[in-house]
Amino acid sequence: MSAPHGKPASPFRQPRAVWAVAFACVISFMGIGLVDPILPALASSLHASPSQVSLLFTSYLVVTAVAMLVVGWVSSRFGAKRTLVIGLSIIVVFAALAGASGSIGGIVGFRAGWGLGNALFIATSLAVIVASASGGFAGAIILYETALGLGIAVGPLLGGELGSISWRGPFFGVAVLMAIALVATIVFVPALPRPAHRTSLSAPLKALRHRGLLTMGIMALLYNWGFFTMLGYAPYPMELDAHRLGLVFTGWGLLVALFSVFFAPRLQSRFGTAPVLYVNLVGLAVVMAVIAAGVHTPAAVIVAVIVSGAFIGINNTLTTQAVMLVSPVERPVASSAYGFVRFIGGGLAPYVAGKIADATDLSIPFYLGGVTFLLAVVVLASGHRLIAAAEAQPQEQPAARVEPIGATAERPVLVAVGAHDGAAATVDAAAGLARDRGATLEIVRIRETRVIEELAIDPEDEQDALAAVSAHVDRMAAGGVAATGAVLISVGDHAAAGRALAQYASQVGARMVAVGRSPRGPLVQFADGGFTAALTHAAKVPVLLIEPDREPYELSTAALVDLRNGTA
CATH class of the missing domain: 1.20.1250.20 (MFS general substrate transporter like domains)
Structure with a gap:
């Protein structure tokens, strides 16, 4: 069996809406780094003590803290795009006012407004990128991580360059760059549906x-x-x-x-x-x-x-x-x-x-x-x-249960399914394995909560995941296959999802775990830190790579290396 040669979609081939928000993310992540190089210059130019200058952080962060209590309420009522535009507009106005100010007190006050805008922006930017990305959730995450790295690394450099001209430079620089991002967001980002569930003010x-x-x-x-x-x-x-x-x-x-x-x-x-x-x-x-x-x-x-x-x-x-x-x-x-x-x-x-x-x-x-x-x-x-x-214990949401038909419920065959076109074929192939062994088929989907620095996001709605697994189980039952289903929750990266599945396999006493080919390609699927590699290393039962019309292939550390290189 050889690895497929088709190339997965590039995470950097995205619609203009994604690039508009990603650009704004870079500028937003520059925030603190832009200001840090000019702190001594501010103290000297405005005849302020270091403790007075430090209030730039205090006003910004305290307002951000309070704003965190209301961002969910705002975004669940106005929608992601409107919240994003409001946040960007506030940043543009208050960054410009801070640059035009002639006193440390004025800058401290305007930084507070900047903090409000940044809280609204950060709360919705990742969700907008994920919703608008054409390269799938994985591509959106890669793009967001790239924006994060650029913003954090380039912010101090740009702040130092602009600050060497004038302490006002970083403030005006943010205002101009965020204004460009604001226009691009208004023009390119389509209207996004409002959340079905509204968040209350008291919830946090x-x-x-x-x-x-x-x-x-x-x-x-x-x-x-x-x-x-x-x-x-x-x-x-x-x-x-x-x-x-x-x-x-x-x-x-x-x-x-x-x-x-x-x-x-x-x-x-x-x-x-x-x-x-x-x-x-x-x-x-x-x-x-x-x-x-x-x-x-x-x-x-x-x-x-x-x-x-x-x-x-x-x-x-x-x-x-x-x-x-x-x-x-x-x-x-x-x-x-x-x-x-x-x-x-x-x-x-x-x-x-x-x-x-x-x-x-x-x-x-x-x-x-x-x-x-x-x-x-x-x-x-x-x-x-x-x-x-x-x-130690994977979190499970029972998705669907069908009583076994002519098979024992003990030691099921587990099959992991994702949200892609090949999922049904993978389930069908795994059903054949279960039928040959007289075992129940357990169809498992994993809802990943991805953590990126200080943000977390769920790529898939809970009800969508439950519905998808239930549909697979119903289809198996209609064909006379004994099947059950479950949705697991993992927090972290794709490797964390692989370990969660391995833990669940041990918990239910599975005979084996079956996985299909990833639409993201073999390099990502079998790389260290990927879902399949983590599952194979952590599982205490055989892990099989299955594809329709091909013999199942048992994975091992050596097999992962071969598959990563495109051979088997």
Whole structure:
């Protein structure tokens, strides 16, 4: 059997609507990085103290935190496109006003408005890209991750270049670029249907009654306290101009993006969410201690800040993943509740750090930030069992059950099906395997919650997934095949979905697990970190690759290498 030679759709061949929103995402992710290189210049030009300048973060983040409570209510009533346009419009207006302001108080106030616009934009941008993408959900995610990486990495560089001309440059730069994105969004993004379910204003606050969500929120609050203390005050002891500060934070941003997208999922799959977070938070505490001890040594501060990007990238992704693992409420509500708590910590930290620095020494806020990272470890430990239990036990939504016809229900043959044209043929081929062995066929679909840095999204509606599995089961029953169905929930990347299926196979005592060819091509399907590779490594029963009119092929580590190279 040889691998197919057809090429899957490129994630970068997308309609103009997707590119318009992706461009806006790049500018949005530049947000904080654009401002950081000009903090010393702002203090000097406007005769403000570092603690006064730090209020740029406080006003922005506190308003963002409060806005997180209402973004679900707004988007569920106005629709994704209108919410997106409102958010972009607010950013354009308030970024321009901040650039035109002549006082630190004015800039602080206008940054608050900017925070409101950014909350509305971020809450809906990923959903709009996913809804508009022609390359499927996987292609949309790749594009969004690319926008994330570009924004985080390029933001400080652009901020440093514009800031070296004038401290007003980054503000006006954002206003112009976001205005272009706003026009493109209005012109190219089609009207999207409003959600069938409206979110209430009280839903995020009510969600915090759940212990797991509240625990992860408090942990994130403490983490953000330390993170924004560093971000708000590290530029001062570096003693660099705006251009060089931009280069430093570009190095930091590159590490944030790389470790968030590529390294965090692999560390999580090998060691588990909680253990990686423990080590990561302790690492951040050490970094803060180095900055505090070397606050009068610019080189030490520069190196420590750049290195911190790796820890921050991992933490952003895995903290969001932990929230989604333990949260019993809808993903958007969980995101809003979690965002509210964590941004409160990020908003208060720079203000408190400034007061402490004014009263004592610049090193003290960094030591305090290190302590908050260690306190976050303690809070995380209190919820360790919840995270471990969620990772060890796949979450199942029963989809459809049909009583066995002439077969035993014990040790079923599992077949994984996705949302693509070849799913029915894969189920039919797996039904033949089950019939030959006198076993029940279990049709399984996995609803993946993808986590990208600090955002999470479900690609498929719960009812759509249940309906799809039920349709397969009904079709099998009509043909006299004993079949049952289930929908599993996984949080993370495609590898997490593969491990969830392997766990479920052990749980139900499956004879084997069957999978079909991925429409995304063999390179993606059989690559390390892919669904099939993770399933094959984790499963305790045989994993078969099946295709209509071909003999089933049992996968192994060696087979994965062969298939990845296009031979078998």
